Amino acid sequence: MNLILFEKSELALPLSRGDPRARHILEVLRRAPGESFDVGLIDGPRGRAVLAQIRDRDLVLSFTWEVTVPEPELITLIVGLTRPQTCRRVLREAATLGVAAMFFVRTERGEPSYADSRLWSTGEYERHVRTGVEQAFATRIPTVAAGMDLAAGVTKAGGRVRVALDNYESTTPLHRMPLPAAEPLVLAVGSERGFTDAERGLLRDAGYQLAGLGERVLRTETAVIAGLSVIKASTGRWDGAPPVPREPGRCC
Amino acid sequence: MNLILFEKSELALPLSRGDPRARHILEVLRRAPGESFDVGLIDGPRGRAVLAQIRDRDLVLSFTWEVTVPEPELITLIVGLTRPQTCRRVLREAATLGVAAMFFVRTERGEPSYADSRLWSTGEYERHVRTGVEQAFATRIPTVAAGMDLAAGVTKAGGRVRVALDNYESTTPLHRMPLPAAEPLVLAVGSERGFTDAERGLLRDAGYQLAGLGERVLRTETAVIAGLSVIKASTGRWDGAPPVPREPGRCC
Numbered sequence: 001m002n003l004i005l006f007e008k009s010e011l012a013l014p015l016s017r018g019d020p021r022a023r024h025i026l027e028v029l030r031r032a033p034g035e036s037f038d039v040g041l042i043d044g045p046r047g048r049a050v051l052a053q054i055r056d057r058d059l060v061l062s063f064t065w066e067v068t069v070p071e072p073e074l075i076t077l078i079v080g081l082t083r084p085q086t087c088r089r090v091l092r093e094a095a096t097l098g099v100a101a102m103f104f105v106r107t108e109r110g111e112p113s114y115a116d117s118r119l120w121s122t123g124e125y126e127r128h129v130r131t132g133v134e135q136a137f138a139t140r141i142p143t144v145a146a147g148m149d150l151a152a153g154v155t156k157a158g159g160r161v162r163v164a165l166d167n168y169e170s171t172t173p174l175h176r177m178p179l180p181a182a183e184p185l186v187l188a189v190g191s192e193r194g195f196t197d198a199e200r201g202l203l204r205d206a207g208y209q210l211a212g213l214g215e216r217v218l219r220t221e222t223a224v225i226a227g228l229s230v231i232k233a234s235t236g237r238w239d240g241a242p243p244v245p246r247e248p249g250r251c252c
Numbered sequence: 253m254n255l256i257l258f259e260k261s262e263l264a265l266p267l268s269r270g271d272p273r274a275r276h277i278l279e280v281l282r283r284a285p286g287e288s289f290d291v292g293l294i295d296g297p298r299g300r301a302v303l304a305q306i307r308d309r310d311l312v313l314s315f316t317w318e319v320t321v322p323e324p325e326l327i328t329l330i331v332g333l334t335r336p337q338t339c340r341r342v343l344r345e346a347a348t349l350g351v352a353a354m355f356f357v358r359t360e361r362g363e364p365s366y367a368d369s370r371l372w373s374t375g376e377y378e379r380h381v382r383t384g385v386e387q388a389f390a391t392r393i394p395t396v397a398a399g400m401d402l403a404a405g406v407t408k409a410g411g412r413v414r415v416a417l418d419n420y421e422s423t424t425p426l427h428r429m430p431l432p433a434a435e436p437l438v439l440a441v442g443s444e445r446g447f448t449d450a451e452r453g454l455l456r457d458a459g460y461q462l463a464g465l466g467e468r469v470l471r472t473e474t475a476v477i478a479g480l481s482v483i484k485a486s487t488g489r490w491d492g493a494p495p496v497p498r499e500p501g502r503c504c
Contacts (some may be wrong), residue, residue, distance in 0.1 A: 175485035233427035
C-alpha cells in the first residue's frame with residue numbers, strides 16, 4: 001500500500017481503528033501523532049495526511065491535497081474469464097499498470113462456471129483492484145464488470161482503437177501497430193486457450209486488429225501485463241514521467 | 253505444459269508412469285497408442301513424439317525432431333531477492349518470456365533470510381523455470397543462481413548493454429533507450445523497495461543506464477514482465493515471429 005486511498009465522503013470523519021488503513025498507518029508505517037504519510041482521494045488528487053490524534057476507537061487525520069489530479073487512463077481491457085486465481089492477478093496487475101475499465105467476458109473456450117466464482121459475487125474483486133491502484137501510487141479506480149459474453153463486452157468497451165492479442169492469425173506484432181497517443185483504446189485478451197474462429201470473426205467485424213507478442217506462448221496474465229506495457233510505451237504514456245517522490249518505506 | 257521437454261539422455265529410455273510427464277500425456281492430453289504430441293529437446297529443437305506403447309510401468313515413445321533449433325536468448329536478468337512467492341513468479345514469468353540467465357541477488361533493502369528459502373536450497377526453483385519454458389513452447393532452460401550480492405551478480409552477468417530499472421533517478425524511459433538488436437543485454441530490477449544510493453552508484457560504475465517505466469510504482473514481478481516485454485519489442489525479438497502451429501488443447 002504505497003498510497004492510502006480515501007473516498008470524499010470519508011474525509012471529514014475519524015478513521016476507525018478497525019479499518020485496515022488505520023492498522024497500516026500504525027503498524028506498517030508506524031506513524032506517531034504529528035507525522036504524515038501519502039494519501040490519495042479516489043478519482044482525485046494525491047496528497048499528504050497528518051495523523052493528528054490517536055484515540056481509543058479511531059484516528060483523527062488532516063489532509064492536504066495537491067492541485068493537479070492524475071490524468072484519466074484511456075485503455076479498456078477485455079479479458080476472457082479464467083480461473084479465479086488468474087483473474088485476481090489480472091485485476092491487481094491491470095489496476096497497477098493503469099486502465100480505465102476491465103471487462104471479464106465469457107468466451108467459448110472458458111469454463112462457464114468461472115463467472116459464478118465468489119470473487120465476483122461477493123465483491124472480492126474490488127479489493128484486488130484497490131490493492132493494485134494503491135501499489136501504483138495512483139488514485140483512479142478502474143470500472144470492473146464480469147460475466148457478459150464477448151459480444152456484449154465489445155459493445156460495452158467501445159473505443160476508437162481496438163486490438164486483440166492472437167497467437168494464431170495475427171500478422172503484425174503489437175509494438176509495430178500505429179497506436180495514436182490520445183485515443184480511447186481497447187485491448188482484448190483471450191481465455192486460457194485463446195479465441196475461437198467465431199470469436200476472431202466477431203472481433204474483426206467489430207474493427208479489432210489482431211496483434212502478436214512474439215512466438216512464445218504466454219499465459220493470460222502475462223499477456224495482459226506484456227500487452228499493456230507495450231501499449232503504454234507505444235502511446236507515450238511512459239514518456240517524460242517524473243520520478244515518484246522519494247519516500248522511505250515506499251515499495252519499488 | 254504446452255511442450256513436454258526431454259533431456260537428450262532420456263530419449264532412448266521408456267518414460268516411467270510415475271513421471272509427471274507420463275501422467276500429463278495420459279490424463280491431460282489423453283493420448284492413446286499411435287497418437288502424437290508436441291515435445292522439445294532441452295536446449296535443442298522442438299518436435300513430435302508418438303506414444304508407441306502404454307505398458308504397466310512405463311510409456312514407449314518415438315521422437316521426430318525439427319531441423320531448426322530455437323535461437324538462444326540474449327537477455328540476462330538480475331533481480332533483487334524478494335519473498336519466495338514473488339521469486340517463484342519471477343522464475344516462471346521470465347522463463348516464459350525468455351531469458352538466457354537469471355541471477356537473484358542480495359540487495360541492501362532485501363531481507364537476508366530470503367536467500368535461505370527452501371525454494372533455493374531444495375532445487376524447487378528448477379521446477380518453476382521448467383514450467384515457464386514449457387508454457388512458452390520453448391526448449392532453452394535459463395541458467396539460474398541465487399544468493400550472491402549485487403556486485404557479484406553484475407560481474408557474473410557481464411553483458412554489452414546494461415540497464416537497471418529505477419523509479420527515482422532514471423531520466424529516460426526504457427522504451428526510448430536505443431537497445432541494439434543482437435547484443436547481450438542485462439536488465440537489473442531491484443528488490444521490493446528498489447535500489448539504495450550505494451547500489452545505484454555500483455550500477456552506474458559498472459556502466460548501467462537507469463531506465464524508467466512510467467510514473468506508476470510497479471511490484472518487482474510486474475516490473476520484470478513489463479521490462480522484458482519492452483526490451484523484447486525494442487530489440488526486434490517480437491518482429492516477424494510466425495504464429496505458433498495450431499494444436500487443439502494448447503494453452504493461449
